[in-house]
Amino acid sequence: MIPLSTVIFDVMKKDLRFRLVFLVDEEGMLLREFLHSKGISKRTLTATKYEGGHLTVNGHEQNVRHRLQLGDEVAIIFPPEQPSEGLHPEDGPLDIVYEDEAILILNKPPGQSTIPSRDHPGGTVANYVAGKFVRDGLPATVHVVTRLDKDTSGLICIAKNRHIHHLLSEQMVSSGFHRQYVAIVEGWVKENCFTIEQPIGRKDGSIIERMVREDGQFARTDVEVQHHFEKEGHALTRIALVLHTGRTHQIRVHLQWAGYPLAGDDLYGGTEHWIGRQALHCATLSFRHPLTGADIQFDSDMPADMQNISRIR
Template sequence: MCKQFQLTFEAIEEVLLREALSKWGISKRTLTSIKFGGGSLLVNGHEKTVRHPLSKGDIVTVIFPFEEVSLGLIRQKGNLEIIYEDDVLLIVNKPHGQSTIPSREHPSGTLANFIAYYYEQMSIPSTVHILTRLDRDTSGIVCLVKNRHIHHIMNHGHVMNKTYEAIVHGKLERTTQEIIKPIGRKGSSIIEREVREDGLFAHTDVSVIRQYADFSHVKCLLHTGRTHQIRVHLAHIGHPIVGDDLYGGKLDRINRQALHCASVDITHPLSGKKMTFTSSLPEDIQKLIP
């Protein structure tokens, strides 16, 4: 039987329960879902309202309601390469050619479809909360969380470092460089992006791992998360990703962009422990390297 997700806190001052919950990161939206969705607030084991005055040392237990998977998200059995899992985190390795979430063009067979099925089989009472998405033809690490509240706190001020590896055309003149260029939609396209003055701030650090005769193996650290950010920034400096025909890459050696999310540094939302997850380059990209 599914067990409802819960968190426990200790009051350190005399305040109303509502004020303490706000300081602990429980949003008003979450409180509404607790009140009307089957959750509860306990103080020293007894159910209370948000107007209850806390005393120092009181133990507050927040029991979150069960979450329902979107009716439009089809549960599908599929292969999942799980890198790490605990009560709140799920870290997986996504293959290239798989969309992260359903779309009109790809309504099924996505990572989200497989995760929804996995949650159902494992009796995990959560909908699919994806922290980090990847383009369909980009492989590597995708981070998910198993609770709406955890998703909320990790999307607000939570630091996460994502490092990608790519094979790009040509030799870079500098072994390390910052690319700080705004990115926006290109013309009326709903897919293609470009560097443009009226775009959104975007910052990528690029360092060379190794250079070859006509291409380079590089590492990219994202400071922002704009759509196609690495692909656009690398193309802008004259070194498009091999296989990325949308941004000037050639398809003669690989039939997708040679881009892989290789590592993610994350601070655990509950323990505060710093964690690093890694993923090796897939075979199709490895074949490009002599």
């Protein structure tokens, strides 16, 4: 593997800043108005102007008050991005499901944190992605669109640019971004399909735990039963879940509230007798591609430790 220090020198030799190119299909618009119609925010334009980006029309740099003509070619070259001080690029394995110039889809194993923290400053998905960007010569930082808890496995979406992150975040707000999980819970879930709509907030006296509470944030989780089974005389249920909101520990808190804690989730009422981590896996991500508008979907099989629980009756 190429040392990071070797590649950092190489980055300076070529311009791999993220860029978008558009053809003008309407006469007389201001450049600012045209770019806003393409989803470029005012904040992004400001950053482009003052942080090392460029706006060009037919190859010539222009300001946002430039009036466009039909057929003009508009390019926005986004400014280079730097990782935050707490994010150090590292060499490490990444299970890449899909990658293009805008997004990176990864399959995260259980036991790995998504982003650095005081307890886990290195070895995270973000550290390894930052290292990959350096090796690839990309002047970009890591924008985590969908984050998973350390012991939750499955699909994660990373944006390669803050504009792409902005577009995907808007999809999440408008319910255009779908996340489906599979889980194994303790107990025999009686209803085949139901929705949990309960507000979630921080548990008093804890900086980690959340709970259902009236003054919490709105949260909605759809639940569908896939399979009932028994292990050592104990009832267990495999379920599929769809998140409509993204509150911290949402699935874990909602299932505890419903009386069906995740197997292995000792923080929220489960037992580690069958599995040493919460039996939760992000199995599907589906959304519109932020550049092409095409509907795309990615799937990930349930990992071996969760499959092993289902096999033993």
